[in-house]
Amino acid sequence: MKQEFKIISSLIEKNSKILDVGCGNGELMKYILENISNNIRGLEISKKNVQSCIEKGLTVIEGNAELDLGQFPDKSFNYVILSQTLQAFLSPEKVLYELLRVGRKAIVTIPNFGHWKVRVDLLFKGTMPVTENLPNEWYNTPNLHMCTIKDFVTFCNKRGLKLSKSISLSGKKVSYIEEKNLNYKNLSSELGIFEIEKLNESNNS
Amino acid sequence: MNKIDSLKKYIVKDILKLDCGKEISNFPIAYETYGELNEKKDNSILIFHALTGDQFPCGKNPITNKEGWWSYALGPNKAIDTNKFFVISTNVIGGCMGSFGPSSIDPSTNKPYGSNFPVITINDMVNAQNFLLDYLKIKKLFAVIGGSMGGMQVLQFVSNFPNKAEVAIPIACTASHSAQNIALNELGRQAIMADREWDKGRYLENDKLPSKGLAVARMAAHITYLSKKGLQEKFGRKLQERDALKFGFEADFQIESYLRYQGSVFVDRFDANSYLYITRAMDYFDLTKQFKGNLSDAFKRSKTKFFIISFTSDWLYPTLENREIVIALNAIGADVGFIEVTSDKGHDSFLLDVPDFLNAVKNFLNNSYRNIHETRI
Numbered sequence: 054m055k056q057e058f059k060i061i062s063s064l065i066e067k068n069s070k071i072l073d074v075g076c077g078n079g080e081l082m083k084y085i086l087e088n089i090s091n092n093i094r095g096l097e098i099s100k101k102n103v104q105s106c107i108e109k110g111l112t113v114i115e116g117n118a119e120l121d122l123g124q125f126p127d128k129s130f131n132y133v134i135l136s137q138t139l140q141a142f143l144s145p146e147k148v149l150y151e152l153l154r155v156g157r158k159a160i161v162t163i164p165n166f167g168h169w170k171v172r173v174d175l176l177f178k179g180t181m182p183v184t185e186n187l188p189n190e191w192y193n194t195p196n197l198h199m200c201t202i203k204d205f206v207t208f209c210n211k212r213g214l215k216l217s218k219s220i221s222l223s224g225k226k227v228s229y230i231e232e233k234n235l236n237y238k239n240l241s242s243e244l245g246i247f248e249i250e251k252l253n254e255s256n257n258s
Numbered sequence: 259m260n261k262i263d264s265l266k267k268y269i270v271k272d273i274l275k276l277d278c279g280k281e282i283s284n285f286p287i288a289y290e291t292y293g294e295l296n297e298k299k300d301n302s303i304l305i306f307h308a309l310t311g312d313q314f315p316c317g318k319n320p321i322t323n324k325e326g327w328w329s330y331a332l333g334p335n336k337a338i339d340t341n342k343f344f345v346i347s348t349n350v351i352g353g354c355m356g357s358f359g360p361s362s363i364d365p366s367t368n369k370p371y372g373s374n375f376p377v378i379t380i381n382d383m384v385n386a387q388n389f390l391l392d393y394l395k396i397k398k399l400f401a402v403i404g405g406s407m408g409g410m411q412v413l414q415f416v417s418n419f420p421n422k423a424e425v426a427i428p429i430a431c432t433a434s435h436s437a438q439n440i441a442l443n444e445l446g447r448q449a450i451m452a453d454r455e456w457d458k459g460r461y462l463e464n465d466k467l468p469s470k471g472l473a474v475a476r477m478a479a480h481i482t483y484l485s486k487k488g489l490q491e492k493f494g495r496k497l498q499e500r501d502a503l504k505f506g507f508e509a510d511f512q513i514e515s516y517l518r519y520q521g522s523v524f525v526d527r528f529d530a531n532s533y534l535y536i537t538r539a540m541d542y543f544d545l546t547k548q549f550k551g552n553l554s555d556a557f558k559r560s561k562t563k564f565f566i567i568s569f570t571s572d573w574l575y576p577t578l579e580n581r582e583i584v585i586a587l588n589a590i591g592a593d594v595g596f597i598e599v600t601s602d603k604g605h606d607s608f609l610l611d612v613p614d615f616l617n618a619v620k621n622f623l624n625n626s627y628r629n630i631h632e633t634r635i
Contacts, residue, residue, distance in 0.1 A: 070591075094593070094594075094595070100598070100599075100600060104614065107595070107617075107618050107621045107622055108617075108625075109625075110625030110626070110628065112563075112594070112595045113596075113597075114594065114596045116596070124584070124585040124588045124589060125589075126591070129588075129591050
């Protein structure tokens with residue numbers, strides 16, 4: 054888990070303004086606050102998690118990312134982070150566009166449904182996969198829209214979203230995802246970490 | 259000399275121009291302080307009271323002999339820790355606990371002002387309190403905090419004095435008093451004014467007291483401070499010291515008896531004219547309109563860190579209205595946190611023992627103080 058935080062943090066420039074969407078109990082925010090930038094705040098739906106964030110001295114707004122991102126003006130953050138939450142939204146597509154409206158860059162991490170363990174579960178056991186990154190059963194999972202790294206890359210390419218950085222995490226192993234190794238990384242990665250920009254706007258700036 | 263005269267007061271010599279156009283000077287602000295101002299003078303907190311509060315949030319109120327109105331939240335080692343912070347608490351102008359109000363004596367007539375007291379606003383209240391800060395030589399506050407009408411004062415204070423407070427905690431309030439709230443206040447005022455003893459506001463000089471009207475006003479208002487669920491759980495249809503209905507209009511139900519009691523004890527401690535004036539000030543509060551429809555403009559000169567708190571069962575100042583303040587602050591990239599605390603205790607939650615609320619305030623204050631004054635990142 055810490056490994057993911059380190060990779061996300063390494064993508065962020067010092068002292069930039071950051072919004073962590075679905076910030077949970079604030080572990081990632083705390084890490085960034087202590088190491089990268091103190092200009093960070095979170096949006097979190099669970100009251101219990103909001104309390105945990107306040108206990109840690111973090112700035113957090115209780116709210117629902119699918120409803121409450123609208124109140125932030127365009128480009129009001131340098132980075133908007135969405136860590137392992139995209140698949141839980143009713144409309145991930147809309148949320149992704151909102152992230153890119155509110156932030157100059159979005160950092161999105163996704164648990165990879167294409168990982169070999171997931172495929173083995175489905176192929177040999179014939180059951181929905183339960184892994185470290187996907188710990189829930191089919192009947193109680195918050196994940197409505199699981200996707201693979203390949204799905205996500207394809208989606209971004211189709212929509213003209215620029216993946217300025219694509220990183221694979223497997224255990225503690227960190228590597229880059231490229232066009233030529235996409236099929237392999239889609240099999241070996243547990244987590245995909247992407248830095249995303251809107252293509253037309255990154256050209257202008 | 260009556261007891262009220264002996265309360266701690268500062269006489270404001272400066273001229274305060276009120277929103278109604280009148281000017282006042284040489285007027286008293288009654289206040290109390292708790293805890294000690296530290297050497298760096300960076301630990302002071304100004305707290306604002308709600309409609310019927312006063313300058314005694316904790317400890318025993320010397321006039322009413324009751325426990326202070328915010329005794330759950332404020333005191334040594336409490337959410338607002340007086341071992342750590344220097345807390346300043348005033349009675350608002352218009353009030354009846356020693357500050358300039360309708361029961362004050364008008365020197366030109368030697369009688370209480372009564373209905374001749376000028377209509378005051380939330381803006382006037384915070385401007386008056388700022389004179390006290392000058393007198394206490396507090397240039398910078400660590401925090402301003404208050405619930406309900408106290409929260410409105412927090413918003414107005416930050417708007418008027420953008421960089422005077424480092425953090426601001428408006429609780430269970432609104433930036434613009436709603437039609438429903440104006441209506442409920444009007445109900446209370448009409449109850450007072452319908453009492454013959456009110457005597458067009460001159461009851462004090464004529465030795466009368468509109469206690470029936472004021473009690474009804476309080477009963478109606480008290481209902482709005484609770485939630486339906488809270489009332490149902492506490493009282494349900496339980497009967498008051500009887501086994502069966504009496505087929506009359508005595509207090510058959512416990513809730514009736516409770517409300518009557520709340521009304522009767524209120525008239526002993528609160529002035530009916532103050533009730534009229536202060537509810538009017540709340541009704542006139544519309545910070546959004548003051549900034550031509552854009553609430554964000556009220557805060558754009560400020561670097562104050564905000565933490566806004568609402569309660570799930572508060573239907574008087576619902577989460578939606580508190581959220582509007584959050585939205586306005588987010589629109590200008592201000593530093594703002596927000597939590598809606600789960601509680602069945604209605605609007606009154608901020609005055610009661612609601613641990614999630616008290617913990618949030620405590621953690622926010624202590625962490626913010628540490629971040630601003632004790633560490634540098």
